[in-house]
Amino acid sequence: MCYDRYVSICKPLHYGTLLGSRACAHMAAAAWASAFLYALLHTANTFSLPLCHANALGQFFCEIPQILKLSCSKSYLRELGLLAFSACLGFGCFVFIVFSYLQIFRAVLRIPSEQGRHKAFSTCLPHLAVVSLFLSTGTFAYLKPPSISSPSLDLALSVLYSVVPPALNPLIYSLRNQELKAGVERLMTGWFHKH
Secondary structure (H helix, E strand, O other), X not given: OHHXXXXXHHOXXXXXXXXXXXHHHHHHHHHHHHHHHHHHHHHHHHHOOOEOOOOOOOOOOOOHHHHHOOEOOXXXXXXXXXXXXXXXXXXXXXXXXXXXXXXXHHHHHOOXXXXXXXXXHHHHHXXXXXXXXXXXXXXXXXHOXXXXXXXXXXXXXHHHHHOHHHHHHHXXXXXXXXXXXXXXXXXXXXXXXXX
């Protein structure tokens, strides 16, 4: 997504050649393949863990940190290493996204019209906010020390990185539609006047 925004703002004349159907297919295939490999590694490693505590998880989300609490062997260190490696890869992606957005913001600040700058910023900042929310809460949920773990914190973090970003994405991309934006503003002003 950030590469699409980068090309559309920083290299608009090359958009068709840089983001043709073949490039989009390659990016989608790379994302699907890496997600499949990530899921396969974690699933295989999780099923190889010997569980000796109760088999009931403390929350609705059946996630790796919750399963690791049920393991009694030192083999969970392998899963922790895999999680740390995954966090490093996620951080690398985040650095790439931030670097792309720095290039975008440099290009946007050179736009002479204030309306053009506002439009470019309004399409970029929500995406960056959702990606930041996803990566920061996901990394914290998986790498936080066990001493600060509590069922309510674990549940809140799980919701913040697995439910909120996918729910926000359609809203963010539909807010470009002026009619929907005006409707949401009318709804919000009506709600504030009632309360």
